Amino acid sequence: MDGQQAYNMANREVPKRRRLGRSAKLRLNLSSSILAEVRKGHSRMLRSRGITAVIAACVVALVAALAGCGQFSPPYMKPLSAQTQALLAEKGMTEDSPVLIRIFKAESELEVWKAKDDGRFYLFKTYPICSYSGDLGPKVSQGDRQAPEGFYLVSLDQMNPRSKYHLSFNIGFPNAYDRAYGRTGQDIMVHGDCTSAGCYAMTDGVVEEIFILARQALEGGQAAFQIQAYPFRMTAAKMAAHKDDQWYDFWKNLKEGYDYFEISHLPPKIEVCDKHYLVNAAFVNRAARTDPSGACPAFERLPVSRAPAQQEAAAKPKPAPIKGYSASLTKPLGSILRLSFGPSKPADRAFTLGPATPTVGK
Secondary structure (H helix, E strand, O other), X not given: OOHHHHHHHHHHHHHHHHHHHHHXXXXXXXXXXXXHHHHHHHHHHHHHHHHHHHHHXXXXXXXXXXXXXXXXXXXXXXXOOHHHXXXXXXXXXXXXXXXXXXXXXXXXXXXXXXXXXXXXXXXXXXXXXXXXXXXXXXXXXXXXXXXXXXXXXXXXXXEEOOOOOOOEEEOOOOOHHHHHOOOOOOOOEEEOOOOOOOOEEOOHHHHXXXXXXXXXXXXXXXXXXXXXXXXXXXXXXXXXXXXXXXXXXXXXXXXXXXXXXXXXOOOOOEEEXXXXXXXXXXXXXXXXXXXXXXXXXXXEEOOOOOXXXXXXHHHOOOOOOOOOHHHHOOOOHHHHHOOOXXXXXXXXXXXXXXXXXXXXXX
16 A cells, blocks of 8 residues: 555544544433433432322321321310210200309309200309419409409400410409409409419319310300309308408498399399499480499399299298107107117227218218
């Protein structure tokens, strides 16, 4: 091969090598693109699987929450316990029937009353008050750490399901009577826990049941429920024992509402005028407006309708005294036969049979 042929061969080979180089690069670029797309797809698949797993976990948690596990229900939305529902049924009461609350400081008791079909209220349950602050007597001023006394109304917007004391409801202090005397204070509650600074503390478990009963009544159509807060059970004997107290005249006014409810089992109709509670009265002028600090408009007392149980007790004649042989059957057997079992002060080795009739506990 001469020099020219060698030159021509060299010139033909170089373009061939260049074409092969471009093809290789093309194949390399194509492979890289495919690999990148595969990697992207794998990454998207992994992300998709991760999102799917998260969604699945959320769905499982939501289903568990809706399945009825008690710990997922906020306290104010819990149903009444089976025992409480059974007691309501036993007493002929419904969960959403109207409620009324009475508070007695000296006895540390809170009563929940429920209405029946006849419109009257009957005692559902008495709860112990764990703690209240202050002494007997009304709340006078902000910061006096005194729990109020009087007649108050609680509507749905006074119910607090997010209380720092578990659950609570604002009793509505100061009312018109309190304001007539310039009394100050706010956020006076019935709440959980067992600490109080002017409130009525019931413990978490107790306030939960009371709160649910009240909430169901309000959601069932009761516009507001009445709270009657008293210093003590206002019997004649207890009133006489406090006749020298500085708040005696105030308590006499409260006793009017106490007596009305005791007789009728109906919430007393309350107006405030002349700086006192006007109980169970209707104004002659139906359109008359009251001024808590001003004179009362002309009024007339409404008739008192006795509760059925009290009507029966009043109408029922007293049983005639038992005489003769039958009377002896009501006495202990030992006294009839004049027998004595052992000495009056029994020795360690002696025993007595006691009376033949059982003693009924108080």
